[in-house]
Amino acid sequence: MTTSITPRSLPTRPNPPRFGKTAKSILKRRFSVVDLFEAMATPHAVDRYLELVNPMVTVRDLRAKITRVDRQTKDTVTLELRPTRQWKGFEAGQFVQIGVVVDGVRHTRCFSPANSVHRRDGRIELTIKAHADGFVSRYLRENAEPGLVVELSQAAGVFKLPEQRPDKVVLLSGGSGITPVLSMLRTLVDEGHEGDITFLHYCDTVNDVPHADALREIARENKNVTLLIASTLPGGGGDLQGFFGTEHVDIAAPWLAEAQTFLCGPPPMMNAIRKYYDERDLGDRLHTEEFQVASTVIDDIEEATGTINFSSSSVEKENAGSSLLEEAEAAGLSPEFGCRMGICFTCTAVKKSGCTKSLLTGEINDTSDEPIQLCVSRAVGDVEIDI
Structure with a gap:
């Protein structure tokens, strides 16, 4: 015996109540939970309270925890950072700002990531050289330890590889300028770039070069990568001796006129290389990063007044x-x-x-x-x- 069941008709819902224009405008406002908490937390932002519990739990602020510290040379420190969820990534060659609080005062400086943009765990690697007048760099060189939380900015800067990777690439660096071009090299290698790449780094001695072993491994495993280290001091142990010039170009990249060059280093080095490129009408193939402003000099005509x-x-x-x-x-x-x-x-x-x-x-x-x-x-x- 089959029993058929006729579904009961659903009751008609009553018409929603009508509101005036004022009520409608109020209903249309959307206040997030964050906005509500921040309104209640005034005069401080929510993150100021959350950091008392766990500085890596943030609503708006971007921070990073140091997860590894490596002091490779006498005046550098390499930091591995795990950013909070707000991190949007970077492009090879760009920089970030790192903020530390020392004796109650917040100090911020810019550093370039040295890792490939394709690093799977999303962490950032910074290699920082402690300059004599660099408060933050010296503080991190001397005091950075795993577990330290620092403030972090989103990446910025126009010094980066073009979306269409060049067939031939020359990466030039000096001193602490090695980090953005190292990021470019690692990124190109991870992408399986098959074009010619020359990495030429200038230093006092080879003992001053951070990531030297990693660079040698990259050159050993990738036949299209040429690595040359030029030492500027006698007996520095480099593959080349002295400063950038035609002799170095003939050895490192005789096809330089066909390449795109990316340069980062101290001002005297960068100025000399710019002049070399300009004299050969290659200025449009040279891309540079600046990480220091030349000293201010008062014009003879404009004396400081007022x-x-x-x-x-x-x-x-x-x-x-x-x-x-x-x-x-x-x-x-x-x-x-x-x-x-x-x-x-x-x-x-x-x-x-x-x-x-x-x-x-x-x-x-x-x-x-x-x-x-x-x-x-x-x-x-x-x-x-x-x-």
């Missing part, structure tokens, strides 16, 4: 002709900064009035209420800065 008024701090200082960042620090102020070379924009502040000059281009800016970068601007006469 007063700098840091209005928000009620501090005034006679203009000494230095960058506005250095002027502020000399006046006892501590404005935030990162790269100190006009790349990261961390030190941007509003010029309320007066005239400034760019240390990069020489351009004069006399516009009021204009954001400027303190590290690459200096005062020309009386200036008011909102810091």
Whole structure:
């Protein structure tokens, strides 16, 4: 016997209540849980409270934990970092900002990842050279240990490989400039790049080269990669001796005119190599990274005059002709900064009035209420800065 069951008709839902325009506008507002917590946590952001429990648990802030420390040479330290979930990755050649708090003061500097962009675990490798005047680099060289949490920025910078990889590549570096081009080399190798690659690094002695063993292994396992280390001191032990020039090019990359060159190193080296390329009409094939600004020199015609008024701090200082960042620090102020070379924009502040000059281009800016970068601007006469 078969029993048929006729489904009961569903009851009709009543029409939703009607609201006025004000009620509708309220209902349309979408407040996230984060916004709610931050409103309750005022004046501090939620992450300021979360870091008291676990500094790697963040809502908005990007941070990283040091998971490995390797001091390969007498003045460098290599750090492996595990970023928080906000990390978006990088392109080979770009840089990040690392922030550390020392004695209650936050300090930020820029460093370039040295690893391939295709590293599977998503971690970042930084090799940092401790410079005599580098507060953050010296602090990390001396104090970095696994477990230390640092502040991290998203990657930035235009020094990077083009999407269409060149058939022939020359990677030139000197000193700490090795890291971005090493990232480029590792990335190309991971991608199975088959074109010619020459990696030419300049140092005082071969003992000063971080990642030397890793470089030799790459060259040994990839027939299209030529590795040459040039030592600039007598008895430095390099494959080549002396400085960049035609003799080195003939050995390292006789096809240089057909290649795209990526260069990072100290200013004297970079200036000499730029001149070499320009004299041979190869300037459009040379791509460079800057990691330091040349010292500020007062023009003979423009003597340093006037007063700098840091209005928000009620501090005034006679203009000494230095960058506005250095002027502020000399006046006892501590404005935030990162790269100190006009790349990261961390030190941007509003010029309320007066005239400034760019240390990069020489351009004069006399516009009021204009954001400027303190590290690459200096005062020309009386200036008011909102810091």
